[in-house]
Amino acid sequence: MALGKDYAGQDCALARALELVGERWTLLVVRDVFYGVRRFSDFQAHLDIPRAVLTARLSALVDGGVLERRRYQDSPPRDEYVLTEAGVALWPAVYALAQWAVAFLPTAAGAIREFAHVTCDAVVDPAGLCAVCGRVPPATELETRPGPGMATYHRDDPVSVALRRPHRLIEPLQPALAEARA
Amino acid sequence: MALGKDYAGQDCALARALELVGERWTLLVVRDVFYGVRRFSDFQAHLDIPRAVLTARLSALVDGGVLERRRYQDSPPRDEYVLTEAGVALWPAVYALAQWAVAFLPTAAGAIREFAHVTCDAVVDPAGLCAVCGRVPPATELETRPGPGMATYHRDDPVSVALRRPHRLIEPLQPALAEARA
DNA sequence: CCGTGTTGGTTCATTCATTGAACCGAGGCG
């Protein structure tokens, strides 16, 4: 990040978290993984992030136990990045930050996405609570749906287009991308 | 943060949040405000942050509506930084990140702090839920108490010492500091 | 079996941010 390698002896949980996910781009990469992005080139297309930085962030997330790098084909060798248990557990933090921005840094068009509890088919509230079952579902039980602001959101790279469809969190985006190419 | 002034057109709520609170040190400053730190020199003593960076971060937080700069004495003129409504609303995000680190980046000694719902006198769970009243209390209804890991946490600047006492969140730390000096 | 395309990188010069030390100014205090 910058000189202070270890956040200057801040012996505190928040500092430890920020060590790992507090660098520029890192949390956006994590968000993309929740949305189903798994491949190097898909992150790159969606985030417009320099490749060197993406390499560094993915490696840091793997080293930190947030992502796992998994071989999905042998020839040519190709790896994908998937969330570990620790990674999935980051959802409340990611969601809380995003909902804060929806509430306090609003855009005219409103929220781009909504998140619904698939087993109840109900959109969760800003605290993540499902009104139907009264619980706060984990990321594995959520799907993302376009919100009112989606209409004004215009990136036209294939990954962005595929991400506009309603789809289950964490599930791979790749099938939709392959279909779109065909 | 670095070149990409606007997180590269990521038209997304998380990106907007990170614009404002995603820079190095920023979230630690916000955490300190929740703990009661309000003055420039107290932030500086507790965080070991370069003064120029602290100035920049506090200004950004004021401009972004997270903090308010308030004159607390006229001669010499002195200001303190206090949370706005938007600032207080950041608590769930800060808490979620910290609790994630407690769970997945643990230290041998355990959590340094616990947070209790003052009206119920009960420690809240990692999701922020109070077991007694069944709600997720806002930061204004919480107090911090030393946890099992506090014993191994040793910074001896006056601010760190004052922060070890149980105390209400957001309430100013300054009285305890003045008392300690006396 | 040759050229082209895709994926997943690495390397490198330039630009920008962070750092830490030094300096500064307004005012209180003895």
Add this chain to the structure above:
DNA sequence: CGCCTCGGTTCAATGAATGAACCAACACGG
């Protein structure tokens, strides 16, 4: 009058981010 505190600003040095170029492994089409 001189010194201290608070809350900064300035500045040179260092390190990180950027973006363009390069590279390697392999598939595929002809």
